[in-house]
Amino acid sequence: MTTSLQALLAGWISGQRWFAGKGRAIDELTVISDIELTDDDPGMRHLVLAVRQGENVDHYQLLVGLRAELPDRLRHVEIGPVEFAGRTAVAYDGLHDTALTRLLLRAMSGGEDFGGLRFRGDAGLRTDLRSLVVTAEQSNTSLVFGDIYILKLFRRLNAGLNPELEIVSALAERGSPHVARPYGHIELEGTTCAILQEFLAGASDGWSLATTSVRDFYASPEGLGAADVGGDFAAEAERLGAATAEVHQELAAAFPTGELDRDDLVLLATGMHKRLEHALSEVAEMAPYAEGIMRVFDALAMLGRAETVQRVHGDYHLGQVMRTTDRWVVLDFEGEPGQPLAERRALSSPLRDVAGMLRSFEYAARHLLVPEAGAAEPAAGSDQALEEARAAEWAAHNRAAFMNGYATGGTDPRDHAVLLRALELDKAVYEVLYEARNRPSWLRIPLGSLEEYRQP
Numbered sequence: 269m270t271t272s273l274q275a276l277l278a279g280w281i282s283g284q285r286w287f288a289g290k291g292r293a294i295d296e297l298t299v300i301s302d303i304e305l306t307d308d309d310p311g312m313r314h315l316v317l318a319v320r321q322g323e324n325v326d327h328y329q330l331l332v333g334l335r336a337e338l339p340d341r342l343r344h345v346e347i348g349p350v351e352f353a354g355r356t357a358v359a360y361d362g363l364h365d366t367a368l369t370r371l372l373l374r375a376m377s378g379g380e381d382f383g384g385l386r387f388r389g390d391a392g393l394r395t396d397l398r399s400l401v402v403t404a405e406q407s408n409t410s411l412v413f414g415d416i417y418i419l420k421l422f423r424r425l426n427a428g429l430n431p432e433l434e435i436v437s438a439l440a441e442r443g444s445p446h447v448a449r450p451y452g453h454i455e456l457e458g459t460t461c462a463i464l465q466e467f468l469a470g471a472s473d474g475w476s477l478a479t480t481s482v483r484d485f486y487a488s489p490e491g492l493g494a495a496d497v498g499g500d501f502a503a504e505a506e507r508l509g510a511a512t513a514e515v516h517q518e519l520a521a522a523f524p525t526g527e528l529d530r531d532d533l534v535l536l537a538t539g540m541h542k543r544l545e546h547a548l549s550e551v552a553e554m555a556p557y558a559e560g561i562m563r564v565f566d567a568l569a570m571l572g573r574a575e576t577v578q579r580v581h582g583d584y585h586l587g588q589v590m591r592t593t594d595r596w597v598v599l600d601f602e603g604e605p606g607q608p609l610a611e612r613r614a615l616s617s618p619l620r621d622v623a624g625m626l627r628s629f630e631y632a633a634r635h636l637l638v639p640e641a642g643a644a645e646p647a648a649g650s651d652q653a654l655e656e657a658r659a660a661e662w663a664a665h666n667r668a669a670f671m672n673g674y675a676t677g678g679t680d681p682r683d684h685a686v687l688l689r690a691l692e693l694d695k696a697v698y699e700v701l702y703e704a705r706n707r708p709s710w711l712r713i714p715l716g717s718l719e720e721y722r723q724p
């Protein structure tokens with residue numbers, strides 16, 4: 269590849285939604301791997317770029333399409349004209365070209381290798397399907413093939429086996445009904461580049477279902493409880509709790525487990541304190557809540573009992589679960605974005621996921637109270653105090669249902685109140701930072717649910 273392509277790529281990549289280093293200058297961009305997948309017209313090359321911004325270096329993968337002439341339908345994903353191997357072509361994001369993406373299915377089905385880039389998949393894969401790029405995602409790019417498969421391509425590569433592939437493969441092998449079946453993957457020298465899975469056509473994600481229920485409750489006549497309205501979500505929350513407990517049992521059976529003793533709990537609490545301090549240094553609005561939160565972390569450090577640890581989801585919320593006609597399916601076992609792989613694969617309390625989902629019920633209940641969060645402006649004459657009370661009621665009702673469902677698996681989260689509270693607060697601290705960085709108008713949502721910790 270020529271240096272001119274590198275210059276072009278630096279300009280192009282900084283404008284991409286999935287580029288994590290937005291707003292900071294690119295100091296250096298190097299093509300560290302360049303593998304030709306086809307030299308036809310259209311041609312396709314798999315590139316890995318090392319992008320340096322100050323001290324930080326991130327690796328991104330691209331599937332670059334090359335055509336002598338770019339048809340109008342691909343104009344919106346043009347990278348620019350390039351020259352290499354004596355050939356002049358127009359480079360573009362190949363994931364938007366159905367003529368190229370079909371080759372990915374074929375290569376997976378045939379188990380093909382291109383240098384260190386290995387395609388693996390079920391031999392019976394359908395290879396005749398057209399792909400559509402899923403537009404909603406931000407950090408990765410997914411292609412849906414004919415409503416049958418979804419291929420998730422990681423844009424930013426983390427060295428090693430991706431926990432999503434590791435966990436989904438292990439759970440599917442055990443016959444779990446709660447994961448989307450894996451059909452194939454692409455890897456580059458041991459690093460997972462993409463995963464092909466069953467597409468859950470017609471399923472709805474938990475966030476949409478929960479927020480629809482919240483809207484119904486808000487629109488219901490005063491005096492009705494959360495359990496009395498048509499869109500009551502509690503039965504679903506309970507099923508989700510039971511499914512979550514089953515997934516945890518499957519994870520405990522498929523991977524190693526361990527125990528946190530007193531010293532480990534002190535370490536865990538120390539980590540929580542550190543994350544809180546970091547959030548305080550970046551988000552001034554956090555200050556009034558700090559002391560109250562620290563007291564809970566201190567209580568965890570003094571807990572005189574052991575707690576079990578195992579592989580967990582790690583970033584569990586309503587946007588990560590989908591309801592099909594007959595079950596809840598859990599997606600995206602990648603752990604917390606931004607954490608190194610080793611940490612994302614580390615054993616943790618399963619209550620961490622329970623805490624994540626409980627926080628998500630708080631989010632669903634409260635996001636209508638923040639007009640900038642995408643909700644409609646509050647209706648004229650709406651009563652803020654009544655809405656706050658309704659948000660609290662909806663959250664409490666569904667949190668209880670979720671925990672009832674989870675308890676059917678044998679562990680009632682309420683029997684581990686100190687750990688659960690600390691984990692919820694740790695997640696809220698993470699969310700405060702996440703919102704301040706990504707969606708400042710949503711910051712009021714995690715802060716709103718910390719009200720009981722606010723110091724005057």
Ligand SMILES: Nc1ncnc2c1ncn2[C@@H]1O[C@H](COP(=O)(O)OP(=O)(O)O)[C@@H](O)[C@H]1O
Nearest residue numbers: 405406407408418448466467468473587599600
């Ligand atoms: N197997 C699937 N079937 C149907 N839709 C899916 C599937 N996997 C992901 N999706 C859709 O894509 C969205 C994002 O998927 P996810 O794996 O969570 O990506 P990200 O890591 O970018 O958040 C989900 O909320 C869901 O709407």
Ligand SMILES: O=P(O)(O)O[C@H]1O[C@H](CO)[C@@H](O[C@H]2O[C@H](CO)[C@@H](O)[C@H](O)[C@H]2O)[C@H](O)[C@H]1O
Nearest residue numbers: 475583585586587604605624627628631699702
């Ligand atoms: O789904 P991701 O792996 O990208 O997770 C990140 O983004 C989430 C936002 O989509 C964020 O979740 C927070 O907002 C959700 C509503 O949009 C809410 O349901 C979650 O409870 C809340 O944490 C997640 O924290 C972040 O890691």
